[in-house]
Amino acid sequence: MSLVGARVLRKEDPRLLTGQGTFVDDIQPVGCLHAAFVMSSCAHAELVSIDARAALAMPGVVGVWTAADFLDYPDLPGGLPELERPALARNRVRFAGEPLAVVVAESRYQVADAVAAVEVEYQELDSVTDVTLAAGPDAPLLFEHHGSNVITKVPMLDDLERELERCDQRAHLRLVNQRCAAVPIEASACLADWGVEGLTLWATFQAPHHLRNYLATWLDLPQNLCRVIAPDVGGGFGAKIPWYPELFIAPLLSKWLRRPVKFTQTRSEAMVQMTHGRDQVHDVDVGFDNDGRIKALRFIISQNLGAYPDPTGLGLAVLTSWMAAGCYDIAKVATSFRTVVTNTTPVAAYRGAGRPEAAYSIERMVDLVALRTGLDPAEVRRRNFISPKAFPYKTHNDPVVYDSGDFPQALAECLRLVDYEEVRRRQAATRNDPDAPLIGVGLSCWLEIAGFGPNGSLEGFGHLASWESAQVRIHPDGSAVVFAGSSPHGQGHETTFAQIASDELGIPFDRISVRFGDTATVIQGIGTMGSRGVPTSGSAVKMASVTVLGRAKKIAAHLLEAAEEDLEVLDNAFSVRGTPGKKVSWGDVAWASFQPLRLPEELSAGSLEERLFMESPNFSYPSGAYACVVEIDRRTGRITIDKMVLIDDCGTVINPLLAEGQVHGGVAQGIAQALFEQVVFDPDSGQPQTTNLIDYLVPSAPDLPDYVAGRITTLCPNNPLGAKGIGESGAVGAPAAVVNAVLDALSGFGVEHLDMPVTSEKVWHVLQGGQQ
Amino acid sequence: MSTQEWTKAVTVTVNGRRETREVEHRTLLVHLLREQLRLTGTHIGCDTSNCGACTVILDGAAVKSCTVLAVQAHGHEVTTVEGLSGPFDGLSAVQEGFRQEHGLQCGYCTPGMLMASTALLSEQPDPSPEQVRHALEGNICRCTGYEMIVRSVRWAAEHSDGATP
Numbered sequence: 001m002s003l004v005g006a007r008v009l010r011k012e013d014p015r016l017l018t019g020q021g022t023f024v025d026d027i028q029p030v031g032c033l034h035a036a037f038v039m040s041s042c043a044h045a046e047l048v049s050i051d052a053r054a055a056l057a058m059p060g061v062v063g064v065w066t067a068a069d070f071l072d073y074p075d076l077p078g079g080l081p082e083l084e085r086p087a088l089a090r091n092r093v094r095f096a097g098e099p100l101a102v103v104v105a106e107s108r109y110q111v112a113d114a115v116a117a118v119e120v121e122y123q124e125l126d127s128v129t130d131v132t133l134a135a136g137p138d139a140p141l142l143f144e145h146h147g148s149n150v151i152t153k154v155p156m157l158d159d160l161e162r163e164l165e166r167c168d169q170r171a172h173l174r175l176v177n178q179r180c181a182a183v184p185i186e187a188s189a190c191l192a193d194w195g196v197e198g199l200t201l202w203a204t205f206q207a208p209h210h211l212r213n214y215l216a217t218w219l220d221l222p223q224n225l226c227r228v229i230a231p232d233v234g235g236g237f238g239a240k241i242p243w244y245p246e247l248f249i250a251p252l253l254s255k256w257l258r259r260p261v262k263f264t265q266t267r268s269e270a271m272v273q274m275t276h277g278r279d280q281v282h283d284v285d286v287g288f289d290n291d292g293r294i295k296a297l298r299f300i301i302s303q304n305l306g307a308y309p310d311p312t313g314l315g316l317a318v319l320t321s322w323m324a325a326g327c328y329d330i331a332k333v334a335t336s337f338r339t340v341v342t343n344t345t346p347v348a349a350y351r352g353a354g355r356p357e358a359a360y361s362i363e364r365m366v367d368l369v370a371l372r373t374g375l376d377p378a379e380v381r382r383r384n385f386i387s388p389k390a391f392p393y394k395t396h397n398d399p400v401v402y403d404s405g406d407f408p409q410a411l412a413e414c415l416r417l418v419d420y421e422e423v424r425r426r427q428a429a430t431r432n433d434p435d436a437p438l439i440g441v442g443l444s445c446w447l448e449i450a451g452f453g454p455n456g457s458l459e460g461f462g463h464l465a466s467w468e469s470a471q472v473r474i475h476p477d478g479s480a481v482v483f484a485g486s487s488p489h490g491q492g493h494e495t496t497f498a499q500i501a502s503d504e505l506g507i508p509f510d511r512i513s514v515r516f517g518d519t520a521t522v523i524q525g526i527g528t529m530g531s532r533g534v535p536t537s538g539s540a541v542k543m544a545s546v547t548v549l550g551r552a553k554k555i556a557a558h559l560l561e562a563a564e565e566d567l568e569v570l571d572n573a574f575s576v577r578g579t580p581g582k583k584v585s586w587g588d589v590a591w592a593s594f595q596p597l598r599l600p601e602e603l604s605a606g607s608l609e610e611r612l613f614m615e616s617p618n619f620s621y622p623s624g625a626y627a628c629v630v631e632i633d634r635r636t637g638r639i640t641i642d643k644m645v646l647i648d649d650c651g652t653v654i655n656p657l658l659a660e661g662q663v664h665g666g667v668a669q670g671i672a673q674a675l676f677e678q679v680v681f682d683p684d685s686g687q688p689q690t691t692n693l694i695d696y697l698v699p700s701a702p703d704l705p706d707y708v709a710g711r712i713t714t715l716c717p718n719n720p721l722g723a724k725g726i727g728e729s730g731a732v733g734a735p736a737a738v739v740n741a742v743l744d745a746l747s748g749f750g751v752e753h754l755d756m757p758v759t760s761e762k763v764w765h766v767l768q769g770g771q772q
Numbered sequence: 773m774s775t776q777e778w779t780k781a782v783t784v785t786v787n788g789r790r791e792t793r794e795v796e797h798r799t800l801l802v803h804l805l806r807e808q809l810r811l812t813g814t815h816i817g818c819d820t821s822n823c824g825a826c827t828v829i830l831d832g833a834a835v836k837s838c839t840v841l842a843v844q845a846h847g848h849e850v851t852t853v854e855g856l857s858g859p860f861d862g863l864s865a866v867q868e869g870f871r872q873e874h875g876l877q878c879g880y881c882t883p884g885m886l887m888a889s890t891a892l893l894s895e896q897p898d899p900s901p902e903q904v905r906h907a908l909e910g911n912i913c914r915c916t917g918y919e920m921i922v923r924s925v926r927w928a929a930e931h932s933d934g935a936t937p
């Protein structure tokens with residue numbers, strides 16, 4: 001029976017359910033010191049002085065270090081020349097919360113006391129937090145030597161003005177994709193222990209090898225002495241890929257102090273220090289005919305980078321521009337973007353990273369076309385879809401060739417499950433009833449780019465390469481261990497990769513372990529991001545398993561004195577087809593594989609092991625159709641999600657239970673972006689206003705609906721599993737469905753657009769007939 | 773001031789064992805559990821009592837252990853995730869429910885969710901999905917989107933046989 005596709009319970013659960021998981025802060029070595037940062041209280045300032053005398057005199061305090069103590073070390077890696085981020089702010093601070101000094105003490109309470117006792121004197125400078133203002137002529141500059149806050153700029157060759165004019169109609173929206181915080185429930189944490197045999201760094205991180213490679217270089221330490229371990233990781237969502245000061249500073253402190261040094265970030269610190277996501281402003285123009293056919297699309301993107309350009313942050317707008325046209329066949333598409341620094345927390349990947357922004361805007365524009373033409377939004381989508389026969393589909397950008405999909409089918413399935421006609425009927429019937437809630441239904445036919453694996457695709461974000469590695473090893477008793485290059489943070493790799501290996505090897509699921517996250521045991525790895533776990537890492541596991549099985553068959557054939565072609569693997573044994581009883585167990589084959597005297601000539605001892613670096617010829621393109629039904633209270637503006645239907649196409653599904661979990665989690669974050677979440681800075685002072693979970697509204701259980709999840713399947717031709725990836729889909733697809741639903745409910749009130757988060761307050765203003 | 777004036781011996785019954793430790797007056801229960809008793813299953817996810825990752829059961833009621841001083845727990849009974857057990861291969865019905873219905877992904881919020889759910893079921897053995905959502909209002913999960921957590925608790929309700937959840 002095939003395990004791929006089966007609802008298999010997770011291998012990782014028993015430990016996580018009994019308190020036996022190992023998160024960084026759970027590791028408590030004897031003699032461990034605690035480090036914490038003094039953070040800038042200004043958004044933009046010259047540093048005048050840092051006075052640590054009082055702190056140094058406090059009980060348990062070991063020391064205080066500032067930028068001056070790290071002059072022998074470079075700035076944090078991966079930045080642009082002249083625009084790098086220093087490990088600790090040097091002379092100039094560029095965002096509130098930027099670390100200025102690091103304090104070390106014997107206990108976490110003592111270090112917190114001491115941090116509060118460090119006195120910092122600033123000379124404040126004007127600050128700017130808004131991307132449009134920052135790009136303007138009079139903005140205060142973050143990097144004077146650069147001459148502008150605009151860091152990169154990719155103009156369009158043709159602004160499509162003529163095409164837009166030629167259409168029956170044209171429409172424009174400025175869409176703000178607000179800044180969000182990833183908020184993994186485990187904030188940043190690391191533990192460094194630098195002893196005579198080198199450094200071990202435990203870090204809650206999505207890409208431990210990536211960190212090892214850069215950290216060793218930064219420390220000028222050979223990689224054999226630099227071990228990075230990502231143990232159990234409490235969520236990441238993109239915010240555990242960037243370089244944070246603690247990852248570099250804690251190792252040095254451990255070296256200097258000859259003791260283990262731990263850093264655990266508080267939530268208040270995390271809200272300003274962990275990278276944020278989104279924060280794009282789009283100016284979108286569409287030209288369309290009265291029949292709803294969209295002929296031209298102009299899509300201009302401004303990306304707020306925060307205070308320092310992060311390598312991923314710089315790439316977000318590229319991904320948005322690639323995916324600007326979504327699942328539509330639009331004759332003329334032009335995109336351009338600029339990236340801009342501001343006095344805010346740096347921006348990098350957050351679940352979806354550039355694609356939710358694209359999907360949201362194009363799906364809002366399609367609804368606007370429906371509104372202007374008087375056509376049903378579902379019909380406008382159908383009239384513009386790329387045909388299922390058009391794949392591989394070349395887009396307006398060369399590297400982007402959509403692999404496969406069936407957008408009409410996904411939409412049809414979605415409309416069926418949401419009972420579209422019935423919702424529309426109810427909506428019409430209650431529209432003029434002042435006591436009934438307003439009903440709205442919103443669609444989102446989204447498409448994203450995932451499976452980051454093609455050569456060059458991650459190098460641009462500062463990674464070593466884009467393959468993913470797997471190593472499959474058979475023990476002498478016929479059990480197996482799989483070493484995976486990508487290390488998870490909740491995705492369930494231990495389960496899905498064991499399912500894949502079990503199917504290929506014919507070894508029972510329970511006799512396969514999956515290991516990852518340790519640079520001392522896993523040969524190389526890139527990381528878990530960009531919905532690449534199954535398409536790249538899973539495919540690597542599959543192909544390495546295929547090779548190992550091939551060799552095992554040779555050994556089995558040799559032992560059975562049979563022809564390889566006649567063997568089949570059944571019930572953990574190799575048997576000769578048609579000759580019942582002539583068989584040898586996997587355990588016997590594995591045992592023999594270590595005994596040269598029992599091996600066929602072409603094999604040597606230990607050959608039941610294979611390592612493989614999986615490259616992909618192209619990306620994958622997960623897609624889907626989501627529908628949201630909302631009810632709005634006419635008196636209060638309160639929005640309730642009545643129904644959320646999710647049709648996903650992620651190609652091959654390894655484990656439907658885990659795939660559904662990924663969709664739910666992503667959708668929850670998408671709904672949260674649509675309705676609740678927004679990182680806010682005071683526009684005058686640059687002070688962050690959302691520095692805890694009271695001001696930043698991460699939804700809890702009563703705030704979110706049940707989901708109706710369904711699926712269609714078109715296979716991805718670009719990897720041996722046919723999988724497209726599922727980790728980010730929900731976050732890509734959900735926001736537009738929710739916002740479209742709210743605006744649909746408000747369609748009688750003369751409002752064409754509301755920016756996220758669409759709060760009850762904004763809706764209430766519309767209902768009052770005022771401007772929002 | 774000498775450290776003596778800042779510290780106090782507290783005795784807490786944790787998972788059925790009486791434990792006495794010297795703590796600072798300001799030591800939070802969660803730190804007593806995690807750092808002095810080495811029960812690291814109870815997690816910390818915030819510093820404003822909003823996330824619920826630190827939820828434990830104190831004298832039968834779910835509390836956020838980051839909001840309780842260790843000295844306040846003196847003489848009381850605390851159950852942490854390490855103290856749950858039951859008929860499902862050693863797991864309680866709630867733990868097994870989370871496994872069966874995929875109520876956890878990264879597992880960081882999970883101990884808090886388990887303890888809040890356990891406290892709910894001991895008061896209300898057959899809660900509706902809405903009641904489950906309401907009871908877990910103080911616990912944030914960033915991974916699951918909650919529906920599978922609700923299903924997990926319902927699974928436990930259906931498999932508890934009236935015994936301790």
Ligand code: FES
Nearest residue numbers: 817818823824838
């Ligand atoms: S740690 Fe967040 S509520 Fe206790």
Ligand code: FES
Nearest residue numbers: 877881913914915
């Ligand atoms: S499972 Fe990750 S936060 Fe809940």
